[in-house]
Amino acid sequence: MPAAEQITASLIRDNIARAVGDVFKTMLGREPKLTPVPENSIDKVWPTQSPLAENPRPHVVGTVGFIGDANGLIYLYLDLGFARHCTCHLLGMTEEELNEAGDEVINDAIGELTNMTVGSFKNGLCDAGYPCKLTIPSILHGSNFTIEPISSVTRYIYHFDCGGHRIIADVLMKQDD
Amino acid sequence: MRYKILTVDDSKTVRIIVRKAFKTYDCEILEAGNGVEGLALASKENPDLILLDVTMPVMDGVEMLTKLKSDPQLKGIPVMMLTAEGGRDNVLKIAKIGVRDYLVKPFKEDVLIEKAGRIIDLKPLSEAPAKAKSIFDPADILVVEDKPVIIQQIQEGLKHTPWKFHGVSTQGEAIDCCTRTPPDLMLVSLSLPEESAFTLFRLIRTNVKTKYTPVFALVVKTETAQQQQAQTVGFSAIVTKPIDLGELESKMAKAMNLDTSQRYYAIEGDSMIMRLPENCSPGVIAEAATYLKPKFAEAVDAGHNKVVIDIHQIRSLHMGVIKLLFQAMQTCRELAMQFALVANPQIVAECKGFEDTRGWTFYDSLADAKANLGKAPQLAAV
Numbered sequence A: 001m002p003a004a005e006q007i008t009a010s011l012i013r014d015n016i017a018r019a020v021g022d023v024f025k026t027m028l029g030r031e032p033k034l035t036p037v038p039e040n041s042i043d044k045v046w047p048t049q050s051p052l053a054e055n056p057r058p059h060v061v062g063t064v065g066f067i068g069d070a071n072g073l074i075y076l077y078l079d080l081g082f083a084r085h086c087t088c089h090l091l092g093m094t095e096e097e098l099n100e101a102g103d104e105v106i107n108d109a110i111g112e113l114t115n116m117t118v119g120s121f122k123n124g125l126c127d128a129g130y131p132c133k134l135t136i137p138s139i140l141h142g143s144n145f146t147i148e149p150i151s152s153v154t155r156y157i158y159h160f161d162c163g164g165h166r167i168i169a170d171v172l173m174k175q176d177d
Numbered sequence B: 001m002r003y004k005i006l007t008v009d010d011s012k013t014v015r016i017i018v019r020k021a022f023k024t025y026d027c028e029i030l031e032a033g034n035g036v037e038g039l040a041l042a043s044k045e046n047p048d049l050i051l052l053d054v055t056m057p058v059m060d061g062v063e064m065l066t067k068l069k070s071d072p073q074l075k076g077i078p079v080m081m082l083t084a085e086g087g088r089d090n091v092l093k094i095a096k097i098g099v100r101d102y103l104v105k106p107f108k109e110d111v112l113i114e115k116a117g118r119i120i121d122l123k124p125l126s127e128a129p130a131k132a133k134s135i136f137d138p139a140d141i142l143v144v145e146d147k148p149v150i151i152q153q154i155q156e157g158l159k160h161t162p163w164k165f166h167g168v169s170t171q172g173e174a175i176d177c178c179t180r181t182p183p184d185l186m187l188v189s190l191s192l193p194e195e196s197a198f199t200l201f202r203l204i205r206t207n208v209k210t211k212y213t214p215v216f217a218l219v220v221k222t223e224t225a226q227q228q229q230a231q232t233v234g235f236s237a238i239v240t241k242p243i244d245l246g247e248l249e250s251k252m253a254k255a256m257n258l259d260t261s262q263r264y265y266a267i268e269g270d271s272m273i274m275r276l277p278e279n280c281s282p283g284v285i286a287e288a289a290t291y292l293k294p295k296f297a298e299a300v301d302a303g304h305n306k307v308v309i310d311i312h313q314i315r316s317l318h319m320g321v322i323k324l325l326f327q328a329m330q331t332c333r334e335l336a337m338q339f340a341l342v343a344n345p346q347i348v349a350e351c352k353g354f355e356d357t358r359g360w361t362f363y364d365s366l367a368d369a370k371a372n373l374g375k376a377p378q379l380a381a382v
Helices: A009-028 A080-091 A095-101 A103-127 B012-021 B035-045 B061-069 B088-098 B109-119 B148-157 B171-180 B193-206 B224-233 B245-255 B282-301 B319-334 B345-352 B366-372
Strands: A059-068 A072-079 A132-134 A138-142 A153-162 A165-174 B003-008 B027-032 B049-052 B079-083 B101-104 B140-144 B164-168 B185-189 B215-220 B237-241 B265-268 B271-275 B306-310 B338-342
Touching: A009 A080, A009 A103, A009 A153, A009 A165, A059 A080, A059 A103, A072 A080, A072 A103, A080 A095, A080 A103, A080 A165, A080 B012, A095 A103, A103 A132, A103 A138, A103 B012, A103 B088, A103 B101, B003 B012, B003 B035, B012 B027, B012 B109, B027 B035, B035 B049, B035 B061, B049 B061, B049 B109, B061 B079, B061 B088, B079 B109, B088 B101, B101 B109, B140 B148, B140 B171, B148 B164, B148 B245, B164 B171, B171 B185, B171 B193, B185 B193, B193 B215, B193 B224, B215 B224, B215 B245, B224 B237, B237 B245, B245 B282, B265 B282, B271 B282, B282 B319, B306 B319, B306 B366, B319 B338, B338 B366
Parallel strands: B003 B027, B003 B049, B049 B079, B079 B101, B140 B164, B140 B185, B185 B215, B215 B237, B271 B306, B306 B338
Antiparallel strands: A059 A072, A059 A132, A059 A138, A072 A165, A153 A165, B265 B271
């Protein structure tokens, strides 16, 4: 069984690009494109700048972990407006109905989109020889906040353009003990 | 029968998507948020299908599935996994416990319906429409035939109908069409190469969207073995070539459950008009007879008590027509309706030749009949 350190940046990039693409296309009929990232940023190790530093708008962030031969956590950032739009589309609701239903519904919908995305990502790792299982999703709401992982993780941040909306996938891969 | 489908998922979003996917089908959706609730609901409701997530709090899907399969009362309930957990090893491990199917998230609602339709006999709610479609309503007909001339013949011969005919020549094209928009009826040529007509038929019947679509087999009259095979596998009707287009139209209307009464019965002004067509085949007579009493009763109920029986288009009189006319006149009497007959000179002459019809009086035109209804003494039909 290969060591988790051998999971390459390109395997992570390919998997997250495929996962985000599959989930947003299948569930929402959208085609997110991985936007080019500046040189050397893929393998950057924490500390790094908050993904929201240049975008102070309110965001909804879904997070799901995976544990097993590969361990890690993925945060999926969507700005609140886009998160609301995705929720309406997913559940067949109007904006008014969503206002009545409240934030719980948005949390659950974004939690599920994150669960599907991380599931698809980690299924790629399983098939590459790193069996692992999903954890239960959780949700963060807020503006301009920074998530600071512990030092033993490698962080990969990917930006996607989804018809003018930005999706950020923040992948934290834990190193073997 | 209304099927019960239990969705067990900690995500309300998924449960709503499942409910949305099945809303046009005749089934009841039950919801549980974890394995414990799922088992309790399964025991209480005995669902026909369980859609089960894996990662859930309290009790996960694998534990619920294991408990379900070890319970003699519940182990027979088919389970389809609906989960983001899709790694090969995990799928194999879960499949060994006993599941009927496995759908990995993200999923399309169509795929969920198709897979569920393979386990339970899902019926669209529209199977019982509030209002019957009539022969004047449009319908989509898919003709699968590798000989363009046959498609052309059907399109030309039935161009007076409001039906839209779409011709394709291969099994693949037919499947694509059915996936995009399921037709109201299909005509499939049995002469497609490599028995692909029968393969296509099986695919149509396993797809939940087309499993109840009427499918007619087109076959050369002398190919009796193929006709027999088509009947055995369950084609809705066999249409032999050369095609009798009148008969085909009639069979198609019947298969699509169309209300054809307007071919024979209409309210014009203050009268009900019963009109028989030029060619009164036994099928036509039977069809007209089916609607006779209800249509006359409907007219009376709506305040119309005059009937004009118009047979001027008929080319020759035969016993079927005579019996139908007797039945119509008898119904008029029972309902206290006044009636008059309209026919062409040939039919009038033929009626003089039969003892039973000799006493019938005819008008030359609809206008004459209408004008004289109520004035003339009631016609006697012995």
